Amino acid sequence: QNSTNPNCTAVPDTTYDYIVIGSGAGGIPIADRLSEAGHSVLLIEKGPPSSGRWNGTMKPAWLEGTNLTRFDVPGLFNQIWADPTGVNCEDLDVMAGCVLGGGTAVNSALWWKPHPSDWDVNFPAGWKNTDMQRLVEKVWQRIPGTAIPSKDGKLYLQQGFDTVSKGLEAAGFKYVVPNDHPDQKNHTYGRSTFFIENAERHGPLSTYLVSAAKRKNFHLMTNTNARRLIRTGGHITGVELECSKEGSVGPGFSGSIKVTPGTGRVVLSAGTFGSAKVLFRSGIGPADQLRIVNNSKIDGPTMIPSDQWINLPVGYNLNDHVGTDIQIAHPDVVFYDFYAAWDKPIASDTEQYLANRTGILAQVAPNLGPMFWQQIKGSDGIVRHLQWQARVEGKTNTSMTITQYVGTGTTSRGRMAITPVLSTRVSVAPYLREAADKEAVVQGIEYIRGVLGQIQNLTWIQPIANQTTTAFVNSIPATPGSRGSNHWIGSCTIGTDDGRTGGKAVVDLDTKVYGTDNLFVVDASIFPGMMTGNPSGVIITVAERAAEKILSLKN
């Protein structure tokens, strides 16, 4: 044990066949699959436990004495915006979950089967729709999702859904069950699907992690930060670990942990920013970023020497769904104050939830839906997929905010960077840098203004009636704060064009980092381009594919 903190234990003198860094949408499934194949696997998570199932403790008073935390109850999912302390990643300048489960512990649990173009437009050979369909079905067998979270089979406070749906119907939008028809994403609408079961958060934390944890060859460390990789040339021999916040947040581990000599491997699943950061600190990335690490007080004196650096375009090709919020109001819409459910809940609602998992708190805050889709062909000939997400929240008690996301087909890209104190930041925001992306945003809004404008008694909050759509779109800054969707992808792109020799790719088609022989990246950072909907389903499917690829590699 660390002499200064009993919570900080020295790493065991054990070696592992696989060390997986990060327990999010990518990390948990890959750790499960690798351990299922009989390998010893260590999963390292820098954050604390989240869900009650994993001994998480963060909860409001009304959950005391239950096995539930803020991460489990759908009606509390938006609490991350009211109180992110101890939940969000403090080293990033955007929102992400740094707890067991990563984004899948804190997100809104929106759960979409990928559109075939998500693969065919974006991914390289071996990762196309024909390669991935089998795995999509495998993922959905484990995590089917539901559109009706409350256990009594009822949907609560649907006035917002009904109001907007009427307008969509009148304009000829077709109602679909989205995950029954993942390819029908044009002029369609439907209910949102969530990875919720028994009216609690489901997803990787209650499937893949459960099966992994039953195996003797699987090990989990929480509150433990992977500082950097230990490597000799392109061969990783271990990982330097440190207790998160020096052990003050809960029991963690520090010291150097080793992979099985000769055959052991390391998988980075620390997310778009986290994986890139570990690479930078390990001397892998563009020289400008490695020099920042080398000049830092924290890492500089002990960083791997520059003759060992591996020059790869880590941090480039950054993307996020570009979001644009419109807002309407209608007298029929009924608001529910989910934020108040934290400390001033309506007693009958908490009682109903606790007694039989029914009622409004079984539904995801802040009452989402409908979802609708459009496709727009840009002047550059590229089709862009638009997903619209409505929620009952806004300036008044009868308002709805409807966010337009531009997904598959976007061509704008940004960049992330590391700072001298070893935080990361979005150095070039990826939003609307290309004219055709902006055209799609404007055309989409223009069209939907017409559609919703037909709804009787509807009033516009934004854009206001006499504002042109172009002026409205131009008035919103292209920053993560105003446009961000928390769907970051792309800092460690997969591809055949080796980044060491001028290409864009950081990992090869087996997800192995170029220039290394036993280092892999499996998370949203490898995505070459943006998907249609919210990403966690696509990421988990990518992890399934990566497991197949990695397991079939001979050393």
Ligand SMILES: Cc1cc2nc3c(=O)[nH]c(=O)nc-3n(C[C@H](O)[C@H](O)[C@H](O)COP(=O)(O)OP(=O)(O)OC[C@H]3O[C@@H](n4cnc5c(N)ncnc54)[C@H](O)[C@@H]3O)c2cc1C
């Ligand atoms: C508020 C919010 C709402 C969202 N809503 C939805 C939604 O409804 N539906 C949807 O599909 N997607 C949603 N997303 C996005 C989705 O959750 C993410 O895209 C997804 O979780 C990313 O997966 P990942 O594996 O790449 O990284 P993450 O899930 O972010 O996992 C990375 C993990 O690595 C850990 N880590 C990082 N660095 C280190 C290190 N050095 N050592 C050890 N551990 C480390 C982090 O703590 C984290 O647990 C949302 C995201 C947010 C933040």
